[in-house]
Amino acid sequence: MSAIYSIIDLLLPFEWTEFAYMKNALLAILLITPLFGLVGVMIVNNKMSFFSDALGHSALTGIAIGVLMGIDNYLISMMGFSLLFALCISAVMNSETSSSDTIIGVFSSTGLALGIVLLSASGGFAKYSGYLIGDILTVQPEEIRMLALILVAVVLLWGFFFNKLMLVSMNTDLAASKGIRIRMVEKFFVILVAVIVTVSIKWVGVLIINSLLVLPAAAARNLAKSMRSYHFIAIGISVFSGVSGLIISYYAGTAAGGTIVLVAAVIFFLTYFLNQVRAKA
Amino acid sequence: MDTCKCSTQIRNLTVKKHDGVILHNVSLDVHHGEILALIGRNGAGKTTLLKALLGRIPYTGSVIFSNAQGETIAKPRIGYVPQNLVFDRSTPVTVGDMLCANMSGFPVWLGHKKEETEKAVRLLAKVGGRPSLLKKRIGTLSGGELQRVLLVFALEPKPDLLLLDEPVSAVDRKGIEAFYDLVTSMRSEHQMPIILVSHDLNHVEKYATRAALLDGTIVVSGSVNEVMRTPEVRETFGLKLTGGMKR
Numbered sequence: 001m002s003a004i005y006s007i008i009d010l011l012l013p014f015e016w017t018e019f020a021y022m023k024n025a026l027l028a029i030l031l032i033t034p035l036f037g038l039v040g041v042m043i044v045n046n047k048m049s050f051f052s053d054a055l056g057h058s059a060l061t062g063i064a065i066g067v068l069m070g071i072d073n074y075l076i077s078m079m080g081f082s083l084l085f086a087l088c089i090s091a092v093m094n095s096e097t098s099s100s101d102t103i104i105g106v107f108s109s110t111g112l113a114l115g116i117v118l119l120s121a122s123g124g125f126a127k128y129s130g131y132l133i134g135d136i137l138t139v140q141p142e143e144i145r146m147l148a149l150i151l152v153a154v155v156l157l158w159g160f161f162f163n164k165l166m167l168v169s170m171n172t173d174l175a176a177s178k179g180i181r182i183r184m185v186e187k188f189f190v191i192l193v194a195v196i197v198t199v200s201i202k203w204v205g206v207l208i209i210n211s212l213l214v215l216p217a218a219a220a221r222n223l224a225k226s227m228r229s230y231h232f233i234a235i236g237i238s239v240f241s242g243v244s245g246l247i248i249s250y251y252a253g254t255a256a257g258g259t260i261v262l263v264a265a266v267i268f269f270l271t272y273f274l275n276q277v278r279a280k281a
Numbered sequence: 282m283d284t285c286k287c288s289t290q291i292r293n294l295t296v297k298k299h300d301g302v303i304l305h306n307v308s309l310d311v312h313h314g315e316i317l318a319l320i321g322r323n324g325a326g327k328t329t330l331l332k333a334l335l336g337r338i339p340y341t342g343s344v345i346f347s348n349a350q351g352e353t354i355a356k357p358r359i360g361y362v363p364q365n366l367v368f369d370r371s372t373p374v375t376v377g378d379m380l381c382a383n384m385s386g387f388p389v390w391l392g393h394k395k396e397e398t399e400k401a402v403r404l405l406a407k408v409g410g411r412p413s414l415l416k417k418r419i420g421t422l423s424g425g426e427l428q429r430v431l432l433v434f435a436l437e438p439k440p441d442l443l444l445l446d447e448p449v450s451a452v453d454r455k456g457i458e459a460f461y462d463l464v465t466s467m468r469s470e471h472q473m474p475i476i477l478v479s480h481d482l483n484h485v486e487k488y489a490t491r492a493a494l495l496d497g498t499i500v501v502s503g504s505v506n507e508v509m510r511t512p513e514v515r516e517t518f519g520l521k522l523t524g525g526m527k528r
Binding site: 041045047158159160162163164166167169170171172173174176177178179221224225226227228229230231 | 332335336337356358359360361363366367368369371372373374375377378379381382383385386387388389390391392416418419431434435444
């Protein structure tokens, strides 16, 4: 880690990089934002932003279960619960009994409410309110290593599965005609989103995690002309908002997560109007 | 089991949905090197039958696929050209993305390999599609262009059975001829079995080799000429019994 720190000192000799926690936060952002950009691409393409939002909310219940069971590392209970939660939502959605946004809405509010009730019952909610907005400045070196591993794993999976994922998202009948196992591909994606949301919720927070997943990809969609440009623009916007949001938050004394989301939101509106102007021209 | 050049043997296929029976006891053979026209009124279950063959909806009964050598294929490759492709028209997926994603596992978000692009251009040319189509987003294609792209998508890799659902509904006249020329050559060159769902009896008579009238079940089936003369077909399509089309 110290080698990486000295590289940061060399490349970015600024006031905000003097502190170790800012260096850690910068590294974490450089790992999380491409991840979010990448996965967000298909969340937006599959119109699943409600779904990822619900997953974020369910993390609160996951934490509560961890507290009740006396597990120190909430990541385990959160992961377990959000995987279960994700598979339940996708099963109910596939049964086509009612419209999917209603179902997801029900799951989402249940996950949030259950978390609040359980956490407040076990001795005051205030202790856990940090999870609502998250704090990227608390990220530890060993967590950065874990994030790096996750990024590599997700990029590899994205390399192997992306074509199938894209064909399924286009039209399931066409994908099925090519022998693609629709349900398996859908579950794979749902699990991937659940893992990423759960792992990063501590630093990004329940309330804004979905904005970070959706905004860069939504902005990129306004500009993209192909799957390749869609990906690279989304990742670019994600990394840019992450890093610039972190720097702004340092000098403005604001919460990093919220600042990052605001930068991404501004970029979204810029691309939206650019797209409108281009469509009229 | 009879020793024919059977590609697809459908036996007693029944599809039920919560509001009733859509298909009952459909039994039908499709042979290698034959274009079977599936005709019938709206709501007769033609698209449902195709979806059952694709494994998209649950059914009872059996469907057995065989290759040209008569060996059973457990997981057949099916080429499917749907009537109306329902998809998000604002998606940034290009024709090149779609065709390359189908041809290889190389992730299209990293770009397309040269040999894949060249192959896609060759295949597009076969159906009268320009190479410039590759860069277009699929949501911006005209009906005829989309139909050609879907046909290329369906024909690669070479399918064991080709399903065409009203393929000409959105294609211009020149496109229709190119389309059927290609389908006909697929049949004769590759002995590809084809099921063609159509409303246009002129096309059925011109291009199909056999026909089956569907109305919940197979009402009549046989060679095109025979089926066209049956009173059932004439009644369904409002043809006068003395011959000639009612306009």
